[in-house]
Amino acid sequence: MKLDSTLARALFASLLAALPACAPAADSTDPAAESDDIIAGTGAQAYPEAVLVNMLQGGQVVAACSGSLIAPTVVLTAGHCVHGWSSWHVIAPHAGAQQASGASGATYDWNAAGEGVDPGEHDIGLVFLSSPITLSAYPQIAQKPVAAGAKILNLGRIHQGQVSNSSLYVSKPVTVTPGQSLGFPYDYAAVDRIESGDSGGPDVLPGAAPHTIVAVNSGANSSTEVLARVDLVASWLAGQMSSHAAGAKPVKPGAPKKPASCSHDVCSAGGHLDASCDPCVAEVCAADSFCCAGQWDARCASEVKSVCPAACGGKPSSACGNVPAEGACHGEVLMWCDGSVQSIDCAKSGLLCGVDPSTQESGCY
Numbered sequence: 001m002k003l004d005s006t007l008a009r010a011l012f013a014s015l016l017a018a019l020p021a022c023a024p025a026a027d028s029t030d031p032a033a034e035s036d037d038i039i040a041g042t043g044a045q046a047y048p049e050a051v052l053v054n055m056l057q058g059g060q061v062v063a064a065c066s067g068s069l070i071a072p073t074v075v076l077t078a079g080h081c082v083h084g085w086s087s088w089h090v091i092a093p094h095a096g097a098q099q100a101s102g103a104s105g106a107t108y109d110w111n112a113a114g115e116g117v118d119p120g121e122h123d124i125g126l127v128f129l130s131s132p133i134t135l136s137a138y139p140q141i142a143q144k145p146v147a148a149g150a151k152i153l154n155l156g157r158i159h160q161g162q163v164s165n166s167s168l169y170v171s172k173p174v175t176v177t178p179g180q181s182l183g184f185p186y187d188y189a190a191v192d193r194i195e196s197g198d199s200g201g202p203d204v205l206p207g208a209a210p211h212t213i214v215a216v217n218s219g220a221n222s223s224t225e226v227l228a229r230v231d232l233v234a235s236w237l238a239g240q241m242s243s244h245a246a247g248a249k250p251v252k253p254g255a256p257k258k259p260a261s262c263s264h265d266v267c268s269a270g271g272h273l274d275a276s277c278d279p280c281v282a283e284v285c286a287a288d289s290f291c292c293a294g295q296w297d298a299r300c301a302s303e304v305k306s307v308c309p310a311a312c313g314g315k316p317s318s319a320c321g322n323v324p325a326e327g328a329c330h331g332e333v334l335m336w337c338d339g340s341v342q343s344i345d346c347a348k349s350g351l352l353c354g355v356d357p358s359t360q361e362s363g364c365y
Contacts, residue, residue: 044168047211048095049139050155052165053077053127053200056087064163066156066201068213069095070139071241072132075102077200078216078228079110082125092133093167100129106240108233117219119184123228124216125200126237128244139204141238142214142231146188146205148177152214153206154225156198173206176215179226187226188215203227239352267305267312269298275333276345279323280308286330327362329353334364 044050053065053075067077067090075090082105092098107125112118146152151173157164179187188203203215215227230237262277264270266284275282275292284303285292291300305312327336332347346353346364355362 042170044155044170045094046209047155047168047170047202047204048092048135048209049211050092050094050168050170050202051075051133052091052093052157052168053081054089054091055081055085056089059087061089064157065199066168066217067127068139068155068202068216069133069135070141070213070237071244072134072138073100073129074241074244075127075129076202076213076216076230076237077125077127078218079107079121079123079125080112080218081200082107082127083110084113088127090127090129090133091165092135095133095135098133100131100133102127102129104128108236117184117226119179119186122186122233123218124230124233124237126240126244137210139202139209139211139213141234142205142212142229143234144231145178145229146176146214150176151206152176152188152190152203152227154198154201154203154217154227156201156217158198168201176203176227182224182226184226186232187218187228190225190227191223236352239354243354264296266296266308267301269301270296272296274345275331276343279335279341279343280304282330282333282335282343282345283307286333289331329355329362334362336362 047068049069051067051069053067054061055063055065063085065077065081067075067081069092070076075088085105086103088102088105090100090102105125105127108122110118110121110123110125112121117123154171154174155168157168159167159169174190176188176190179185179189182189198217199219201217202211202213203217204211204213213230215229218226218228220226262273262281264273266273266278266280272292272294273281273285273296275285281292281304284300284307287307288300288303291297291303301312323335323337323341325337327334329335330353332353333343333345334353335341335343344364353362353364
């Protein structure tokens with residue numbers, strides 16, 4: 001009997017609810033050569049990118065996850081290992097035991113609290129390091145899904161049910177299937193077991209380095225695991241890596257490319273318009289994407305009057321309305337006030353519009 005999607009999601013979510021988001025800190029260390037509770041696992045010495053992710057409170061380690069370096073100062077882990085935390089200590093035990101601290105992080109959309117896996121969010125997070133951890137090569141991020149029945153390897157730090165502070169472990173090949181059938185559209189599923197503390201560890205394709213990461217460990221019950229897919233957020237990851245790479249210089253609002261002119265009057269119906277051609281168009285399309293993707297119809301033209309009164313003969317509330325000087329994102333269009341409203345479409349440069357956590361300024365990253 002096939003469960004309907006709502007029931008399947010509710011049932012499977014309840015099964016996964018017993019898995020803690022992350023493991024409590026442990027004092028013991030374990031030799032890497034023995035097998036672990038990633039089923040029939042062995043030491044992950046061939047995976048220098050694999051890291052121990054320790055979460056801190058008051059300078060003390062209070063919880064543990066796993067992760068992977070994807071750039072010198074960027075660690076990929078689970079969203080639930082980032083959300084709600086503000087300080088991390090990262091160790092690369094198979095890369096000369098290099099260490100670094102992190103005081104900022106980001107999640108794609110994960111903001112769930114509690115111990116369960118939320119099937120409506122991507123359990124993907126990043127920790128940004130204050131100093132680089134250097135590898136000869138960094139892993140690749142999968143750009144497309146793997147086929148049902150593909151083999152992958154789980155990596156994590158749990159050894160015989162205990163959190164290891166000195167090593168990570170790699171599983172035997174595990175067969176994955178799309179998580180959609182279980183109500184987890186953003187995940188892969190596998191009949192295997194990961195444990196609290198393995199959360200955030202990379203799931204990679206078998207083969208030589210540089211390895212390809214297809215997912216991160218998200219949650220499990222006694223027989224089934226769900227793995228958060230990275231191909232679904234590959235563009236976001238690329239943008240974050242670019243903006244947080246050591247020495248990277250993000251695009252700032254002060255030096256934009258000149259936007260193209262609109263193909264017709266924004267106050268009149270016509271063909272679809274490019275969001276970067278006018279700040280008013282960007283605001284309209286942020287609220288009604290059809291205006292830029294389909295057609296700039298009468299409804300789109302009328303919406304201009306409410307978001308940009310001056311454009312169609314009305315009286316503006318101020319020189320820039322509600323657009324701040326430090327910038328604001330409308331989709332991937334960056335808008336800021338410099339005497340008048342300015343804008344640039346970040347996507348045209350292969351970048352994403354976002355906020356620099358250190359300055360709180362919006363920019364293209």
